[in-house]
Amino acid sequence: MINMAKKEGKKVYWSQKDMRQFTAKKFDTVRLLLSEGMQKEAMVYLLNIAFWIIENKHDVKKAPSATVKEYFTNLVKNGQLPGGNIHPLVHLIEETLYSHHPLPPNIFEQYKGLWSNLYVDLAGENPPGL
DSSP, rough: OOOOOEEEEEEEEOHHHHHEEEEEEHHHHOOOOOOTTTHHHHHHHHHHHHHHHHHHHHHOOOOOOHHHHHHHHHHHHHTTHHHHHHHHHHHHHHHHHHHSOOOTTTTHHHHHHHHHHHHHHHHHOOOOOO
């Protein structure tokens, strides 16, 4: 069980185990979306999982007005995430969400690989199986 309670006014951050359990549970929704052929939606849901993890680990919530690029750029500039994995991930997100041409059939596999790299940067271990 993930402990998200506050003790004595201090935020309790997730352990690696809590992060892994949270992610594994959220992957059920990703699998459901994929089984319905909803790759774009699955990618967005994975992005939201990353936002939740980042908020817990770094106490940085994405402002509703911030773009994905602005959010991740600020995390890189502030030294909270390494830029090497972020820039290709953001590019693929933008390509998926905002382009008007057909997406390559392997787009989700590419995204899953980049997202997994982000998870390693955040959690220090590989994500649970998807």
